[in-house]
Amino acid sequence: MSAVLDDKTKKVAEAGYRQWLSAARNASKDGVASAVANEFVATSKALIWRTATWAATAVLATSLEAWQIADDIDEASSSLERKLLKTKFYIVSAMSIAATAQLFGAVSGLMWTYAWAMSGPLIIITAVLGIAYLLISSAANRYKREGLRLWLYRSIWGRGAIFEWMGSTGHTKQMHALWTILNQPSVVARALTYGGERTPRRFIGHWIQIQFPATFEGKEVTLQPTLNKKAFMNGKCDTTLNTSHLYSQYINGYWVDPVQLGNLPDRPGGKSNQSDFIYTSGHQHRLWETWVETSLDSPVLEIEIGYRSNSAQLENKQDYIFRLALDAYTSKADQVEATCALASSDGRLKLQLAIPKSKAGQPK
Known part of the structure; x- marks a missing residue:
């Protein structure tokens, strides 16, 4: 069926188509x-x-x-x-x-x-x-100086010579400071843990090594260890463990070969200590090693070391003080000016440790 559109109807249809197409394009x-x-x-x-x-x-x-x-x-x-x-x-x-x-x-x-x-x-x-x-x-x-380099800078012939080291009295202080630096002990430690991946990590104790210069052979040193938990964002420490049984473990160790410095065991120590290493005149250091059993999580070890002869005191009349945040890897402790527990130092346990003498005729 077909029909013929007249011109008027055709024009109306074309106009409507054009308008509809324009609207569709605009909407698109x-x-x-x-x-x-x-x-x-x-x-x-x-x-x-x-x-x-x-x-x-x-x-x-x-x-x-x-x-x-x-x-x-x-x-x-x-x-x-x-x-x-x-x-x-x-x-x-x-x-x-x-x-x-x-x-x-x-x-x-x-x-x-x-x-x-x-x-x-x-x-x-x-x-x-x-x-x-x-x-x-x-x-x-x-230009950061510490230890011997700092001493050379502050000496009377250095660029940063200090007034306290001038004159006859100052020369004695200067030599005393040099002696203190050259005979400074070293402390390294490592904590042992278990767990960690899917279970919380727990501390079971830590190994510690203390290296002394051979200059003090035959003398006794004083150890004052403290285990703290350090508060975040401030310098205060809360002493969490303070028992004689804990700290007596620091002197229940043994003397080892100085070349073993930094090589700490990866297993807890046993109840029976091994025999002490025999030092000769060729050994320039004495190395003390001991196992300390404690369940304190993330402890901060602070240990104060002093020589009973009082000849190795620091310039501020304090002993050598070291601090180390214990972790599951071997680290060297930093020397600090004061301990967190220094105010209560009279109540801390003082341990005596005798540095062995060298024995002639023994192999190295």
Whole structure:
């Protein structure tokens, strides 16, 4: 069945078709534009959150680094090292300010229609500050002095000569300080644990080695160990174990070959001690090794070592003091100025340990 349309009807149909097609095209364009806009918004929010996270991490890291550098400035061994550390502190502070600006610039996109994310100028500034940080850190480490190097710097012929070491009385103090450095003992320790992967890690005890110079053979030394739990973000320590049975284990060990320094057993010690190593005149050190059984988790070992002759005291009239956070690997203890339990030192157990003499005619 067919019909012939007149010209008027045909024109009306063509006009309606064109209008319908135009509306369809416009709707299609609006849908595509809306989809693109939604995808752009989602991508922008993801970029904003990612940039904000990076910036917040950078603010936290630079703030902690600046705090650590501020502590290092107080312990600088020379004026040049102090100046370099101050410069390093200013650089880290500038990096923290740049990271803070990036953080606020990124978060602003969540509140307004503008966000400052991955800013080109900030990236360049951060890169320049990072390079400067590395260069200043390298220079500061070069001028960091401790031990014998610090003594040479402060001696009467050094660049940082101190007034207390001048004159006849000062010369005695200077030689006494040198003797103290050359005869300083060393402490290494390692904790033993079990569990760790799917079960909580538990401590069962720790091995400890104390190395003494052969200069003190035949003399007695005083040991005052303390096991603490150190509080986070402050310098206070809570002494959690203080029994004579625990601390008496520090002198229930044996003397070993000095070459074994740092080579600690990976198994708990037995009840019976092995025989002592026989030293000869060729051995320059004496090495004490012992096993201490304790279930204290993540302990901080502090041990004060003093020679009974009082000839090896430090300049501040205290004994050698060492501190080490025990873990499941062998580490060397750091020498510190004072123990967390120094205020209650009178109540701590003092242990006496006799350093063996060398025996002539014995093989090494």
